[in-house]
Amino acid sequence: MATPIVWQQGSSDPNNGHHLDLVSQWWESLHSQDIIWQQRLMPDSGNLEEITWESQRFDEKFPVQTPQIRGITLYWQKVGEIHEHSIIPKQLELDPDNQSLNIFPQSQPKLIIRISKPPQYKTVELEDPLIMGKEVGDRYILLIRDKQKKLELKIDLSSENMRQFLDNFSPI
Secondary structure, eight states, rough: OOOOOOOOOOOOOOOHHHHHHHHHHHHHTTTTSSEEEEEEETTTTTOGGOOOOOOOOOOOEEEEEEEETTTTEEEEEEETTTSOOEEOOOEEEETTTTEEEEESSOOOTEEEEEEEOOOOOOOOOOOOEEEEEETTTTTEEEEEEEETEEEEEEEEEEHHHHHHHHHHHHOO
C-alpha cells in the first residue's frame, strides 16, 4: 500500500512542488471521466479515520471537464455547465491506491472534500464451471473452477452472506 502523496501550502518539504505536480497529473487525468464528489466535516478530534465515506444523500457523481491546477488552485467544470468552479486548497492528499484526492479548502478549515473515481469491476464469464462447497465452522467455502480458462475462485462466506446467496438463488 503506497503512502499518500501530500502537498501542503507553505511547506518547507523539498518534495512539496513535486507532490503538487503528481496531484496535478492525477487531477488532469480525470478529464471526461465520472468522479464522486463528497464533502464531510472534520471531526472535533481531528482524526480523519472517524470520517464515514459511505455514500450519503448530498454526494454527487458527475463527469468532470477540463480539470486543471493553475498555481495552487484546482479548476474544473461539470459537463453541460459553462462556468468554471475552483478551490484554493491549504492541503491536498492523493491516495494513488484508492484513486482518491482529499482536498482541505483554505476558505473552510472544517471541511474535507474527497474526489474519487468510481470503483471499476472486472467481469469474468465462466461457461459451465465446476462448483463445490463445504461448511467450515460457521463459514461456507465455495469453490468455482473453470478448466478451460484455468481459473479458480475461492469464496469465503459468512453464514449471513450464504443465507442471502441462497435466498437470491432461484431456479430458472
